[in-house]
Amino acid sequence: MPLLEFTSKGIYCKQADVYLDPWRGVDKAIISHGHSDHARWGSKHYITHEINVPIIQHRLGKISVTGKKYGETFSINGVQFSFHPAGHVPGSAQIRVEHKGEVWVFTGDYKTQIDGISTPFEPVKCNTFITECTFGLPVFQWEDPIKVHDSINHWWAQNQAEKTTSLLMGYSLGKIQRLLKHLDPSIGKIYTHGATEQMTQVLRQFIDFPETELITRETTKKAVEGNLVLAPPAVLGSAWVKKLGQLSTVYASGWMAFRGARRRRAVDRAFVLSDHADWQGLLSAIKATGCENVITTHGYTDLFAQYLREQGWNARTEKTQYEAETLETAATE
Ligand SMILES: [Zn+2]
Numbered sequence: 001m002p003l004l005e006f007t008s009k010g011i012y013c014k015q016a017d018v019y020l021d022p023w024r025g026v027d028k029a030i031i032s033h034g035h036s037d038h039a040r041w042g043s044k045h046y047i048t049h050e051i052n053v054p055i056i057q058h059r060l061g062k063i064s065v066t067g068k069k070y071g072e073t074f075s076i077n078g079v080q081f082s083f084h085p086a087g088h089v090p091g092s093a094q095i096r097v098e099h100k101g102e103v104w105v106f107t108g109d110y111k112t113q114i115d116g117i118s119t120p121f122e123p124v125k126c127n128t129f130i131t132e133c134t135f136g137l138p139v140f141q142w143e144d145p146i147k148v149h150d151s152i153n154h155w156w157a158q159n160q161a162e163k164t165t166s167l168l169m170g171y172s173l174g175k176i177q178r179l180l181k182h183l184d185p186s187i188g189k190i191y192t193h194g195a196t197e198q199m200t201q202v203l204r205q206f207i208d209f210p211e212t213e214l215i216t217r218e219t220t221k222k223a224v225e226g227n228l229v230l231a232p233p234a235v236l237g238s239a240w241v242k243k244l245g246q247l248s249t250v251y252a253s254g255w256m257a258f259r260g261a262r263r264r265r266a267v268d269r270a271f272v273l274s275d276h277a278d279w280q281g282l283l284s285a286i287k288a289t290g291c292e293n294v295i296t297t298h299g300y301t302d303l304f305a306q307y308l309r310e311q312g313w314n315a316r317t318e319k320t321q322y323e324a325e326t327l328e329t330a331a332t333e
Pocket residue numbers: 033035038088109
């Protein structure tokens with residue numbers, strides 16, 4: 001019997017009777033991170049990293065949840081579980097599962113780049129590695145993120161000089177805070193959309209960020225002029241955006257590495273910045289685990305598993321309901 005099985009409710013450990021990031025409500029769920037395709041509503045009890053506790057409480061409301069530290073081992077029915085940094089977003093963790101000397105690691109989502117807000121990814125030795133591969137094609141090769149942040153500040157400063165408002169868009173959890181952390185507040189004021197502001201407030205207890213001001217009904221076009229607005233990509237084309245006046249719009253995502261992606265998202269400029277591992281990041285992470293078996297769960301799963309088999313791993317794909325956030329669905333968060 002495998003230590004972890006792929007069932008209709010999620011990844012299941014029969015010995016411990018718990019699910020990892022289940023997509024249906026279960027009795028006991030161990031959660032890798034706060035994104036909505038991994039932390040779903042409807043389970044009776046959740047166990048997750050302690051930073052992720054207020055994040056999922058903010059998202060899921062009143063739930064029963066226990067927080068753990070990175071590396072802290074807890075036992076359920078003789079199975080040992082622990083969380084290890086995944087470097088994806090604040091509080092994100094790989095879940096290590098050990099029973100009778102066999103070790104499996106489930107990554108959730110992860111990246112090997114250091115983002116300045118999440119605890120950096122740490123490889124964990126295991127026999128079987130269950131990995132995402134959202135960007136599992138050789139074409140995905142991320143730039144140095146410091147250079148990306150410098151370009152974003154440069155873009156903002158230019159807009160400021162032209163009295164144009166800068167609209168910078170990204171996911172409400174993780175991407176927005178990573179962008180905010182590296183903005184240069186000497187250029188101007190930083191305004192936020194409600195969804196962005198709320199999640200940032202949740203994370204302020206753990207991370208120092210530049211000051212932000214929520215856009216309200218009273219906020220005037222004149223007040224935001226030349227300043228920067230942080231918002232989720234879903235606002236594009238909305239009445240909320242129209243109120244902001246003359247804008248330069250930017251979207252920051254790994255998908256912007258694709259030619260034509262900027263035009264398809266209808267933004268003025270795009271920056272390639274991802275909270276997932278690129279091709280080399282995935283390969284280096286897998287090598288560092290020393291694993292024999294790899295299971296790919298979401299992203300370019302079949303192509304990536306095939307490549308791994310050619311390199312000598314015992315690799316296969318399992319179907320899950322984790323969303324390999326695509327260019328189109330990236331706007332829904
Ligand atoms: Zn995620």
